Amino acid sequence: MYHPGMNILAIETSCDETACAIVRDGREVLANVIASQADIHAETGGVVPEVAAREHILKILPVIEEAFEKAGKKFTWEDVDAIAVTKGPGLISSLIIGTETASVISYLKDKPLIPVHHVMGHIYANFLSSASEVSTKSTNLQPDPQFPLIVLTVSGGHNELVLMKDHGDLTILGETRDDAAGEAFDKVSRVLGLGYPGGPKIAKAAEGGNAEAFKLPRSFLESGSLDFSFSGLKTAVITKVKEYLREQGVDISVGNVQELANKLPQKFKNDLAASFQEAVVDVLSEKLLQALITYREDGIDIKELHLAGGVSANLRLRETVIHKLQKLGNSIGGPVKFRYPTNISYCTDNAAMIGSAAYYLYKANPKSFKKATNLTPTTSFDLF
Numbered sequence: 513m514y515h516p517g518m519n520i521l522a523i524e525t526s527c528d529e530t531a532c533a534i535v536r537d538g539r540e541v542l543a544n545v546i547a548s549q550a551d552i553h554a555e556t557g558g559v560v561p562e563v564a565a566r567e568h569i570l571k572i573l574p575v576i577e578e579a580f581e582k583a584g585k586k587f588t589w590e591d592v593d594a595i596a597v598t599k600g601p602g603l604i605s606s607l608i609i610g611t612e613t614a615s616v617i618s619y620l621k622d623k624p625l626i627p628v629h630h631v632m633g634h635i636y637a638n639f640l641s642s643a644s645e646v647s648t649k650s651t652n653l654q655p656d657p658q659f660p661l662i663v664l665t666v667s668g669g670h671n672e673l674v675l676m677k678d679h680g681d682l683t684i685l686g687e688t689r690d691d692a693a694g695e696a697f698d699k700v701s702r703v704l705g706l707g708y709p710g711g712p713k714i715a716k717a718a719e720g721g722n723a724e725a726f727k728l729p730r731s732f733l734e735s736g737s738l739d740f741s742f743s744g745l746k747t748a749v750i751t752k753v754k755e756y757l758r759e760q761g762v763d764i765s766v767g768n769v770q771e772l773a774n775k776l777p778q779k780f781k782n783d784l785a786a787s788f789q790e791a792v793v794d795v796l797s798e799k800l801l802q803a804l805i806t807y808r809e810d811g812i813d814i815k816e817l818h819l820a821g822g823v824s825a826n827l828r829l830r831e832t833v834i835h836k837l838q839k840l841g842n843s844i845g846g847p848v849k850f851r852y853p854t855n856i857s858y859c860t861d862n863a864a865m866i867g868s869a870a871y872y873l874y875k876a877n878p879k880s881f882k883k884a885t886n887l888t889p890t891t892s893f894d895l896f
């Protein structure tokens with residue numbers, strides 16, 4: 513036994529990434545391995561569950577082996593104190609590969625098994641420090657996040673605004689009523705023929721586009737609501753595409769989505785991508801800041817704002833939040849720290865975030881986590 517602290521080996525297979533990480537004391541990433549299936553699913557423009565599950569089966573053991581290699585030669589199973597795994601929500605056939613693998617390891621190696629909610633994992637991405645990813649001793653960890661904090665977690669499958677007063681003390685302030693922001697990015701990207709996954713493709717196209725070229729709706733819902741809705745915006749983009757094609761005399765009932773998208777000029781795509789991205793970013797940043805202002809006004813001294821989930825990789829979103837915070841200045845009664853995952857791979861699905869969340873779950877109640885018996889994956893989005 514060489515490695516101090518509590519080392520958790522975490523597995524995440526909820527969608528199309530086969531991931532294994534080793535995380536020490538909830539914050540220090542000793543290894544973070546991700547086998548992405550993005551190229552495979554790019555061919556179909558989205559994830560085919562059966563294909564994803566088969567890929568997980570092929571990748572899961574190599575990914576675990578690689579995590580050990582990354583953690584260092586002297587790191588062995590003896591150094592692993594517990595096994596963590598995403599229990600859901602996600603694609604059920606993908607989840608099963610992860611939960612079964614984790615259960616078998618837990619049973620054979622006689623280590624406690626810690627099931628983790630996927631969204632809880634994303635929330636903990638900001639507790640990770642990437643600074644010591646290749647080292648085996650604690651150095652350069654960023655300061656611990658300070659409570660209370662508000663985290664906006666935005667992904668392809670979920671979209672939540674959460675008040676976190678402490679570990680285990682979380683309140684959902686708002687969530688999406690229809691599409692998640694990442695889902696809207698993916699669908700719009702498909703209609704524009706930009707590829708999968710949509711977020712990075714739209715962001716790239718938007719760099720060359722004019723965000724004011726198209727007037728697109730921003731749904732803020734009822735006054736004071738911290739919920740989200742992106743389906744109206746998505747429909748508006750699709751309508752713009754159809755209108756353009758009709759004006760060009762294209763029969764939109766003939767041909768598939770990609771063939772129709774191929775008829776759109778690059779400038780049109782770039783401008784529409786930029787206008788769409790700006791609308792999403794506007795709503796997300798506004799709701800995050802609205803939550804901060806509301807809770808500060810109510811006397812809750814929010815110390816930090818966090819962005820998490822795949823969409824938190826979006827640079828325009830990050831810079832807009834910073835810009836809006838700067839504009840608010842002292843009017844919010846004191847500084848607030850803004851964090852987003854220090855490493856882009858902690859934004860999208862990864863196992864390091866699962867290892868972090870698992871550590872704090874375990875610390876709160878060590879006796880409740882035992883060597884595996886039965887672990888049934890869940891598709892429920894309920895955090896508690």
Ligand code: KG4
Pocket residue numbers: 527666667668669670693694695697698709710711712715821822823824825826827859860861
């Ligand atoms: O968290 P994640 O990996 O998976 C889910 O839990 O859903 O998020 C994936 C989502 C996809 O919808 C993808 O298009 C989006 O995150 N995404 C982005 C960016 N990178 C990934 N959205 C906007 N801008 C990006 N740079």
Ligand code: ZN
Pocket residue numbers: 630634667668821822860861
């Ligand atoms: Zn996710």
